[in-house]
Amino acid sequence: MDLSFGPEYEAFRAEVRGFLDRHKDEYPGPARPTRADALAWQRRLIDNGYAARTIPKAYGGYGAEPDILKSRIIAEEFTRARAPTGMAGQGISMLVPTLLEVGTEAQKQQWIAPTLRGEIIWCQGYSEPGSGSDLASLQTRATEDGGDFVINGQKIWTSTAMQADMIFCLVRTEPEAPKHAGISYLIFSMKTPGIEIRPLKTMTGHAEFNEVFFTDVRVPQGQIVGKRGEGWQVANATLKHERGMLGDPNQAESRLAAITDLMREETVGGERLIDNPVWRDRLMKMQARVLAMKFNGLRLISAQLNGESPGLAGLIVKLQGCDINHELAALAIDALGELGVLYGDSPHLRAGGSWQQRYMFDLGLIIGGGTAQIQKNIISERGLGMPREPKLAGA
Amino acid sequence: MDFGLSQDQKLMVDSLEKALAQLCPLERVRAFADKDEPVARDLWAGLAEIGVAGLMIGEEHGGLDLSLLDAALAAEAFGRHVAPTPFLGVTLAAIALRAAGSNAQQSRWLPPLAAGEVLAGVAISEAVAGARDGAGVNAAGGKLTGTSLFVIDAAEADLFIVADNAGGLHLVAGDAPGITRIALTSIDLTRRLGEVRFKDTPAEPLAGGEALPRLRDAAWTLLAADTLGAGQRMIEKAVAYAGERKQFGRVIGSFQAVKHLCAEMTAELEPCRALVWYAAHAWNAVPDEASLTAAHAKAHLSEVGRFVARTATEVHGGIGITDLLGLHYWFKRIGLDRQLLGGPERLRHHAAVIQGLVAA
Ligand SMILES: Cc1cc2nc3c(=O)[nH]c(=O)nc-3n(C[C@H](O)[C@H](O)[C@H](O)COP(=O)(O)OP(=O)(O)OC[C@H]3O[C@@H](n4cnc5c(N)ncnc54)[C@H](O)[C@@H]3O)c2cc1C
Numbered sequence: 043m044d045l046s047f048g049p050e051y052e053a054f055r056a057e058v059r060g061f062l063d064r065h066k067d068e069y070p071g072p073a074r075p076t077r078a079d080a081l082a083w084q085r086r087l088i089d090n091g092y093a094a095r096t097i098p099k100a101y102g103g104y105g106a107e108p109d110i111l112k113s114r115i116i117a118e119e120f121t122r123a124r125a126p127t128g129m130a131g132q133g134i135s136m137l138v139p140t141l142l143e144v145g146t147e148a149q150k151q152q153w154i155a156p157t158l159r160g161e162i163i164w165c166q167g168y169s170e171p172g173s174g175s176d177l178a179s180l181q182t183r184a185t186e187d188g189g190d191f192v193i194n195g196q197k198i199w200t201s202t203a204m205q206a207d208m209i210f211c212l213v214r215t216e217p218e219a220p221k222h223a224g225i226s227y228l229i230f231s232m233k234t235p236g237i238e239i240r241p242l243k244t245m246t247g248h249a250e251f252n253e254v255f256f257t258d259v260r261v262p263q264g265q266i267v268g269k270r271g272e273g274w275q276v277a278n279a280t281l282k283h284e285r286g287m288l289g290d291p292n293q294a295e296s297r298l299a300a301i302t303d304l305m306r307e308e309t310v311g312g313e314r315l316i317d318n319p320v321w322r323d324r325l326m327k328m329q330a331r332v333l334a335m336k337f338n339g340l341r342l343i344s345a346q347l348n349g350e351s352p353g354l355a356g357l358i359v360k361l362q363g364c365d366i367n368h369e370l371a372a373l374a375i376d377a378l379g380e381l382g383v384l385y386g387d388s389p390h391l392r393a394g395g396s397w398q399q400r401y402m403f404d405l406g407l408i409i410g411g412g413t414a415q416i417q418k419n420i421i422s423e424r425g426l427g428m429p430r431e432p433k434l435a436g437a
Numbered sequence: 438m439d440f441g442l443s444q445d446q447k448l449m450v451d452s453l454e455k456a457l458a459q460l461c462p463l464e465r466v467r468a469f470a471d472k473d474e475p476v477a478r479d480l481w482a483g484l485a486e487i488g489v490a491g492l493m494i495g496e497e498h499g500g501l502d503l504s505l506l507d508a509a510l511a512a513e514a515f516g517r518h519v520a521p522t523p524f525l526g527v528t529l530a531a532i533a534l535r536a537a538g539s540n541a542q543q544s545r546w547l548p549p550l551a552a553g554e555v556l557a558g559v560a561i562s563e564a565v566a567g568a569r570d571g572a573g574v575n576a577a578g579g580k581l582t583g584t585s586l587f588v589i590d591a592a593e594a595d596l597f598i599v600a601d602n603a604g605g606l607h608l609v610a611g612d613a614p615g616i617t618r619i620a621l622t623s624i625d626l627t628r629r630l631g632e633v634r635f636k637d638t639p640a641e642p643l644a645g646g647e648a649l650p651r652l653r654d655a656a657w658t659l660l661a662a663d664t665l666g667a668g669q670r671m672i673e674k675a676v677a678y679a680g681e682r683k684q685f686g687r688v689i690g691s692f693q694a695v696k697h698l699c700a701e702m703t704a705e706l707e708p709c710r711a712l713v714w715y716a717a718h719a720w721n722a723v724p725d726e727a728s729l730t731a732a733h734a735k736a737h738l739s740e741v742g743r744f745v746a747r748t749a750t751e752v753h754g755g756i757g758i759t760d761l762l763g764l765h766y767w768f769k770r771i772g773l774d775r776q777l778l779g780g781p782e783r784l785r786h787h788a789a790v791i792q793g794l795v796a797a
Contacts (some may be wrong), residue, residue, distance in 0.1 A: 176684040176755050199755045210738045245765030251755075292689070311567035320782045375772075376780050379564060380587045381569050383776045387620035389632060390570055390586065398624050398772075402765070405750055406758045413754060416692040431692070 052113050058119040061090055069126055084129050084160045092116055093128025094158045097138070102155025110343045117292050121299070127292075132201065133157040133164030136280045137210050143279050144268045153229070165232070166284075167197040167211035167254060168277065174199075175416050177179075177212070178221045178274060181182075182256060184213035184220075184228065186263070191215070191228060193259040199410065203252040205240050206232050210280070214269050227273035230261040246402045247386070284411045288360050291335040297370045297400075298332050301325060304392070307378055315377050324373055331366050335359070357425045361417040364408045371401035438709070442510070450510050456487055457518040463763050469521040470626035475592035476556060476787045479519045480726045484522060498547035505655055506717040509662035510547025513713070516666030516774075519766040521627045523556045525659060528591030530557030533598045533606055533652050537645030542608060546596055547551075556592030557609075560585035560633055564604055566779035567654045574635060576601040576642075581609065581635040587777065591618055596653070599633075599640065606648045608639035614638060625773035627766060651720075654731035656778055658716045660682070661734040664742040664774040665706070665713050671749035672702045674764065678753050698748050705741045712719025712737060732788045735774075736781035742771040 047055070065086060070079040087093035088104055095113070097103025106112075120127050128134075138157055141150050156162045164316045173180040182195025194214055203209070209232055216224035232239075236259035241249035268276040305315040305325060315321045338355055374397040375382035385395045408414050422428045442450070460483045469477050484490065492508050494500025501507075508528050515522055531550055534543055549555040563573050563585060574583035581599060588597070597609040597616075608618070615636035623630055676699050679690030689695045716730035746768040750757040757764050775781070790797045 169755065172683075174684060175689075176686075179685075236442065243760035245760065247760075308569075310569055313567075320786070326742050368747075375776070376782070378776075379569065379780050379783075380566060380776045380778075383623040383625070384621060385624045386622040390618055390621065402624075402758070402768075405747060407754075409751060409754055411758065413700075414751060415692070417696065 047111065047115075051115060054112055055115050055119065058092070058116055059123075061092070062119060062123040062125050066123075071126060080129070081160050083126065084158075088130045088158060092120070094134075095143070097154070097158065101142075101150050102158050108343075108347055110347065113339065113343065120265060121292070129158075129160045131163060132166045132210075132284070133162060133208070134160075135285050136166065137164050140210070140267065140276060140280045144276055147426055149229075149267065162208055163202065163206045164208045164210060165203045165254075166280075167200055167201050167204035167209045169199045169201075170196060171198050175413060177277075178225065180212055180214060180225065182211075182213045184215050184226065184261075185216070186215075187260075189263055190260045191226075191263060191266075193228075193256045193261060195256050197254040197256075199242075199251045200239075200254045200408075201251045203232065203254050204241060204249070208232060209254075210267070212273050212277055212306055215273075219271060222274045223271055225273035225277070226270050227267045227276040228261055229265050229267060230259070234259050234261065236260070244402070244406065246399050250406070257409050281412065288364055288407055288411050289333065290363060291332065291339045294332045294363065294366050294370060295336060297367065297374075298329055299327075300393075301328075301370060301374045301377070304374060308378065308381075308392075310379060321377055324376075328366070328370055328373055331362075331369075335366060336363055354425045355423070357417075357421045360411060361421070364404060365414070368401065368404040368408060370405055375401055440714070442714075446507060446510060449507065450514065451488070452487060453511060453514040454517075456483060457514060457520060460484070460594060461518045461520045461764070463519075464521050466521060466627055466766060467763070474521075475629060476523055476590075480520065480538045481522055481553055481556075484524075489522075489524065490527055490553040491531070491547075491551025493528055493535070494547050494551040495535065497549040498543060500531070500547065505658060505720040506714060508655075509658055509713055509717040510716070512659040513666035513669075516663035516668075516770060517670045519627045519667065519770050523719070525592045525628075525656070526557045526559050526594060526657065527553075529559045529589070529652060529656055530596065530598050532655050533559075533643060533648055537606060537643035537648035538608070538652050539644065542641065542643070546608075555595035556590060556593055558588050558591040558631070558633065559652075560588040560591070560597055560654070561600040561606075561649065561652065562587040562778060563602070564600035564649060565656075566777075566783060573602045574599055576603070578638060578642065579641075580792075581607060581640045582615075582639045583765060584632060584634045587621065588631045588633045589777075590629060591633050592620060596650040597633065598643070599635070600649055604649050606643040608643055608653070609635070609638060610642045613640070622730035623671050623769075623773050625766075625769040627770060628773065639751070650728060653778065654720055654728050657731040657784070658713065658720060658734040660774045660777055661709075661716065661731075661738040662713050664738040664771050665709055666704075667770045667774070668706050668709075668738075668742045671745055671764065671767045671771075672699065672706060674767075675699055675702070675749040675752040682754070694754060698752055702745045702748050705715070706745055709734075709738050709741055728791050731787055732784040732791075735779075736784040739771075739775040739781045744776060746771045748784045 068083055070083045091106050092105040094103040095106050096108045099105035134282050138154055141154055168177055170180050184191040184193045210229050212225050213228055214224050215226040236257045238255040240253045243249045305321055308315050341355055342352050378392055381390055381392055384391045385398050423430050460480050488501045489511055491500030492503050496502045515524055527550055534546055558696045572584045574581050574585055595611040599607045599609055615638040617634040619632040621630040621632055679695050680688055682689045712734050716734035719727040719730050756762050789795045
């Protein structure tokens with residue numbers, strides 16, 4: 043274990059700090075709310091290596107060698123400056139790593155750079171009404187016709203489908219094959235004729251996800267990623283990245299900081315919340331969980347750099363990370379008490395109602411990307427080598 | 438000894454179930470929530486017809502003269518049906534008037550409350566749960582000045598029960614001068630909260646000294662009962678869904694993981710029923726234990742309710758968080774019950790204080 047920062051790193055820290063200071067008035071946010079502001083910031087970050095840092099230059103990244111200390115310094119300095127970090131949609135977090143792993147050279151050239159720059163927004167078309175946890179049972183069909191696939195079927199829970207330009211989608215191309223072997227991974231435009239999107243309102247009051255219907259949607263066969271019938275393996279590469287993103291400890295750290303501020307500022311009956319040992323203890327308990335996951339994250343990066351398998355430390359990230367985020371929101375709501383239940387445009391609302399919004403949305407994330415129960419099956423079966431549940435014949 | 442409901446109580450629960458199934462299906466709840474309706478008058482009129490508005494009001498004033506346990510059974514039924522009723526405000530006002538009102542005050546207000554003709558707001562949050570955002574009400578010379586937040590059923594209240602900063606209770610007519618009402622929107626759109634400002638507003642003191650603690654204990658118990666009903670319904674929905682939904686070629690309820698989630702919810706919630714019954718019974722019959730058990734009932738139901746709300750949603754998977762299914766109405770009902778008039782940490786502190794384990 044060596045976590046010392048040598049002079050090279052202190053210089054790097056000064057560089058990041060200088061950058062954030064110089065470009066303070068470019069931060070997108072309430073004062074700079076447009077998409078153009080966000081795109082300009084993303085480009086600025088990539089140009090300076092603070093986003094898409096280790097993605098090859100040839101594909102529009104910054105092309106740096108992976109360096110865990112530098113990544114950590116960047117994360118720390120951005121948190122300290124309360125500066126917006128790079129974009130992290132399903133395209134950047136899931137599709138790009140997948141293309142890097144299994145895409146053709148042409149696909150990498152065409153899709154990665156504009157996706158990194160935030161110019162193309164992607165959605166993930168995996169789940170179907172009858173296929174959630176049992177994703178491999180999916181029924182959306184793609185049949186060959188000339189040089190095209192023709193797609194018919196329905197997806198559900200598709201996040202951001204309304205805004206998306208493109209979709210990465212699982213379809214059944216080999217209906218006769220065993221269920222895991224008959225799936226292909228296609229990418230296509232959401233503007234393709236035959237696609238209908240119906241928003242689904244969730245408990246937050248907003249439509250965070252959608253139903254997507256396909257009727258004779260034509261997609262050139264070249265838009266397959268990986269081989270025909272191997273979509274399951276390709277999708278699993280993506281799911282791995284999704285689970286890493288959903289359990290991201292940086293998000294938990296900045297939430298913890300926000301709750302700490304809240305407890306310093308808010309009073310009940312004239313007493314600051316932080317002066318009450320009960321609130322302080324709950325806060326410190328959460329801090330321990332957040333720190334453990336933060337350091338677990340550093341351990342994962344090191345394992346990856348050293349070519350070691352992350353093992354259990356990787357398998358628990360989604361389960362723990364999503365639970366921590368949900369529990370952090372719960373703590374903020376509890377600390378706010380009756381103020382914490384306010385929502386919408388109520389007077390006395392705190393943080394725009396975002397603690398309630400997160401409390402509810404994060405419950406969705408505990409379910410999305412593989413439910414907590416499925417995560418536990420994976421930890422016990424793959425991680426601990428325990429026997430699988432006996433399968434029903436034919437399932 | 439007989440730790441259970443009487444025949445009359447079972448009959449009341451049955452008739453309430455029937456009435457709510459008819460008057461308050463989920464579509465009615467949705468309409469109330471979506472349209473920003475201040476009070477579901479149709480529902481309240483229907484419930485008043487079977488005596489619900491006057492459950493705890495004496496027969497001489499047109500009520501049924503029942504106990505807090507009966508009111509808790511009604512609150513549980515309203516939680517089950519996420520019913521948008523002004524029951525809490527009306528019942529708490531009746532309790533305050535009976536405990537501390539003069540004969541004149543009682544005969545002026547109790548009969549129309551029992552008939553479901555007038556509605557009541559209850560402004561005791563600051564005195565019970567601690568003041569936020571500088572709220573608080575001062576009483577001087579028969580007048581009130583200040584702000585009360587999280588006022589229960591404030592929107593169309595014809596009278597208010599108001600606690601002042603010293604813990605005294607006051608009766609204020611809804612049309613008294615100097616009152617401003619501002620709606621507060623919470624996650625739970627099945628109930629209405631408000632901010633009420635008083636400026637030199639004439640008020641009549643409610644004389645009895647112990648009135649506020651009694652009122653608080655009753656309120657805690659009724660909120661606990663509301664969560665009990667809402668949680669019970671969420672478990673039933675989860676069990677039913679787990680018996681229908683298929684993944685991997687089998688109903689998900691056949692996975693031990695899912696069964697255990699349902700069993701854990703039940704193991705947590707089932708003892709809560711007895712806790713709520715006891716707390717409610719104690720309020721009438723074992724006054725020495727009433728405040729302790731009321732505080733624990735609300736604090737514990739809040740913790741169990743949160744667990745059940747999350748877990749029942751998880752059993753449903755993605756559909757569980759959609760508006761389409763509407764499970765969130767129960768989730769949010771439990772969320773509001775938890776914070777209203779004090780969260781579990783505060784109530785457990787109260788429990789320790791009244792047992793002399795620690796100084797206030
Ligand atoms: C907020 C949110 C965003 C989402 N975004 C997307 C998206 O962008 N694209 C996309 O394709 N999908 C998305 N999803 C879908 C998500 O992946 C599925 O909801 C999830 O995989 C669960 O599937 P399901 O909803 O069908 O639940 P089901 O699979 O029906 O599960 C219901 C219950 O059964 C349990 N269960 C099922 N099988 C087992 C088992 N073998 N052992 C133990 N328990 C089991 C589950 O844990 C759960 O409790 C999103 C979901 C949410 C909530």
